[in-house]
Amino acid sequence: MSDPAGGAAGPDAERDPQHTQPVRVVLAKLGLDGHDRGLKVVARMLRDAGLEVIYLGLRQTAESILLAVEQEDADVIGLSIHNGGHLTLAPRMVRAVRAAGLDTPVVVGGIVPELDLERLQTAGVFAVLGPGASATEVAHTVRAAAAGHP
Amino acid sequence: MTAEPAASPEPPHAVPATHDEPHHAPGDVGALFERARDGDRRALGRLLTYTERGGSAADAVAVSALPLAGGAHVVGITGAPGVGKSTLTDRLAQVATEDGWRVAILAVDPSSPLTGGAILGDRVRMSSAAAPGGPFVRSMASRGQSGGLALAALAAVRLLDATGHDLVIVETVGIGQVEVDIARTADTTIVAVSPGWGDAVQANKAGLLEMADIFVVNKADRAGASDARRDLEYMLDLGHRDGWRPPVALTVATTGDGADELFKHVQDHRHHLRNSSAGADRRARHVAEEVRRHLHRWVDELVEHPPEQAAALFAQVAAGQVAPAAAARQLAGELGELGELGGESREAAGDDTEV
Numbered sequence: 001m002s003d004p005a006g007g008a009a010g011p012d013a014e015r016d017p018q019h020t021q022p023v024r025v026v027l028a029k030l031g032l033d034g035h036d037r038g039l040k041v042v043a044r045m046l047r048d049a050g051l052e053v054i055y056l057g058l059r060q061t062a063e064s065i066l067l068a069v070e071q072e073d074a075d076v077i078g079l080s081i082h083n084g085g086h087l088t089l090a091p092r093m094v095r096a097v098r099a100a101g102l103d104t105p106v107v108v109g110g111i112v113p114e115l116d117l118e119r120l121q122t123a124g125v126f127a128v129l130g131p132g133a134s135a136t137e138v139a140h141t142v143r144a145a146a147a148g149h150p
Numbered sequence: 151m152t153a154e155p156a157a158s159p160e161p162p163h164a165v166p167a168t169h170d171e172p173h174h175a176p177g178d179v180g181a182l183f184e185r186a187r188d189g190d191r192r193a194l195g196r197l198l199t200y201t202e203r204g205g206s207a208a209d210a211v212a213v214s215a216l217p218l219a220g221g222a223h224v225v226g227i228t229g230a231p232g233v234g235k236s237t238l239t240d241r242l243a244q245v246a247t248e249d250g251w252r253v254a255i256l257a258v259d260p261s262s263p264l265t266g267g268a269i270l271g272d273r274v275r276m277s278s279a280a281a282p283g284g285p286f287v288r289s290m291a292s293r294g295q296s297g298g299l300a301l302a303a304l305a306a307v308r309l310l311d312a313t314g315h316d317l318v319i320v321e322t323v324g325i326g327q328v329e330v331d332i333a334r335t336a337d338t339t340i341v342a343v344s345p346g347w348g349d350a351v352q353a354n355k356a357g358l359l360e361m362a363d364i365f366v367v368n369k370a371d372r373a374g375a376s377d378a379r380r381d382l383e384y385m386l387d388l389g390h391r392d393g394w395r396p397p398v399a400l401t402v403a404t405t406g407d408g409a410d411e412l413f414k415h416v417q418d419h420r421h422h423l424r425n426s427s428a429g430a431d432r433r434a435r436h437v438a439e440e441v442r443r444h445l446h447r448w449v450d451e452l453v454e455h456p457p458e459q460a461a462a463l464f465a466q467v468a469a470g471q472v473a474p475a476a477a478a479r480q481l482a483g484e485l486g487e488l489g490e491l492g493g494e495s496r497e498a499a500g501d502d503t504e505v
Contacts, residue, residue: 021203022266022293047267052291055271064280068273071287073195102192 023146025076028056028065030089035082035110042078042109042138049139062096069097069104075146076126081110091123098124105145109133179210186313187218191286194313198288201305212305215312222254222311223420226336227321228329233344234368236275237403239321243285244278244406245413246317253285254315256306258299258322258332261291268292272321286315292329301443303332331443334361335436337429338419340412342366345374348381359385362396364415370400370408392428394419452481 027043029036036058043053054072056065069077077097081089090108097104105126112120112128120128126145129138179200185193200207225242227235236257243253257272270289273279279287290306292299303320310318320336322329333339341362359365359382367378382398390396397415401408423429456464460481466472472480 022261022268022291043269047262047269048265050265050267052261052267053269054289055269055274057271057274060280067191067280068287070192071195071279072289073192073199 022050022052023076023143024052024054024072024074025078025142025146026054026056026065026068026072026074027078027080028060028068029058029080030060030062030065030093031083031085032059033081033083033085034058036080038082038110039078039080042080045135045138046078046142049135051139051142062093065093066096066100066102069102070100074104076142077104077106078142079106079108081108081112084111086110086112087116087119090120090125094124105148107141107145109138179207179214183211183214183313186309189314194286194309195288197309198306201309202290202293202302204302208302208305211309215305215309218312219308220311222307222315222318223338223416224307224311224336225317225319225416226333226339227319227342228323228333228339229342229366229368230344230347231323233342233347234401234403235321235323235342236272238340238342238366238368238401238409238412239272239319240276240278241401241403241406241409242413242416243276243317243319245409247278247283247285249413251316252314253317253319254310255279255285255287256290256303256310256318256320257287258290258292258303258320258329260323260329261293266293285319286310300331300335301440301447304335304440330361335439337423337432338363338416340364340366340416342368343378343382344369345372345378347378363394363419364396364412365398366401366408366412367398368401368403371402371405375400392431393426394422394428 025046027039027046029039039055039057043055046053054068054074056068065077065079068074077093079090079093086108090106094106097106106124107127107129108120108125109129112130117128126148127141129141133141179197182193182197186197197211201211202208227239227242229235239255239257243255246253255276257270257276259268259270259272261268268291270291272289273287276285276287278284288306288310290299290303293302307318307320320332322332333341339361341359341364343365345367365382367375367382369375379398379400386395386398397418399408399412399415401412403409423432452460463472463477463480467474467477
């Protein structure tokens with residue numbers, strides 16, 4: 001990423017973190033769900049949009065994701081769900097985050113029936129990205145989530 | 151099954167704007183540092199972010215960390231992509247943790263030079279990272295700063311050292327000079343290869359190998375492992391440095407075979423450094439190297455974003471009125487006066503470059 005603030009003022013000049021620091025997003029699949037192809041595509045989309053993706057991959061638990069968020073100081077959690085367990089898994093992740101005293105936004109991607117969207121929103125999920133989401137939309141949503149997390 | 155219109159400017163569940171820990175407030179460095187020393191992962195995670203971003207918050211972290219650093223043994227692991235560095239790092243961390251060491255891992259991956267983004271995938275191979283009581287793992291992207299990555303990584307290592315970790319493992323892909331530099335500024339540098347990577351001729355010409363304190367032939371269950379070891383031993387027969395002959399370990403990182411032996415080599419090398427002048431020599435070299443890099447970075451910045459006088463000089467060079475070397479000499483002499491350099495840097499630049 002270029003560093004416009006670091007020009008003639010020298011490398012140690014104060015930078016505006018909001019504009020020059022890459023968003024860091026943890027991507028994971030929670031529980032027993034082996035469909036990680038979509039998540040790998042999303043990882044690539046986000047990288048190409050200039051984000052830093054901390055890729056955890058398959059078979060994570062809410063605790064292991066939380067641990068990574070803390071150690072990596074991540075701005076956003078991206079959860080991929082393709083096994084129909086979104087109504088259980090996504091709220092569990094949100095609860096774990098809040099219980100830890102964090103406010104890291106959780107973005108869900110995968111197969112989620114329209115019928116369930118409202119329940120996920122009520123549970124505190126920041127946004128849900130379905131199969132039709134474009135690369136631009138994916139990156140925009142994750143950035144918006146990060147921006148809500150100053 | 152359409153996507154929610156999440157791209158709307160007002161997301162329905164935007165997080166409230168109030169936080170216990172403002173994400174970008176450097177004023178809390180002292181408190182965060184105390185918490186990090188008490189084992190608070192989140193505090194340490196935040197301090198590492200400050201370190202990575204540079205600026206005054208990073209300076210504040212460095213001031214807190216410096217007096218308390220120096221206790222950790224720093225191990226650098228490098229090698230070509232795919233030889234198994236992450237898995238090996240994970241195994242080494244496991245063995246050390248079982249032996250009672252507090253372990254931290256810094257996994258450095260390249261950023262895309264085109265977009266600035268990065269996929270940091272080392273945690274996938276680090277199952278111990280997810281276990282309770284496992285090592286503290288941080289992924290770092292190179293972010294394409296000129297020489298800044300090596301400096302940020304050094305500062306991060308020092309922070310991990312100062313917050314009570316006994317062993318800090320830095321993992322980098324051995325493909326770029328900066329990555330190699332990071333691995334080289336460790337106390338113990340491990341170079342990992344896999345069977346079939348090359349022969350004795352390659353072993354002699356590859357600069358990567360000259361900095362190894364320990365060699366690992368990973369994937370040693372595959373054909374050609376003993377050949378790879380033999381080639382490395384041949385090379386070492388011809389000479390080595392500092393009174394230390396690098397051992398060649400055979401490992402199968404996926405099963406953990408050889409990890410104990412590797413950890414023993416690390417401990418042996420640590421004893422070697424402590425019980426000879428090699429350790430002090432090496433640390434002195436590293437300090438000089440770090441200062442040199444800061445200086446280098448100032449020069450890079452100056453050239454990339456030249457102030458008016460320098461820009462005019464560059465134009466003269468382009469026009470053939472001034473020789474490039476003469477322009478460089480002139481700039482070196484004026485380095486202290488140009489740009490917005492700090493007092494310390496000005497002195498350093500002047501001392502080092504006056505002609």
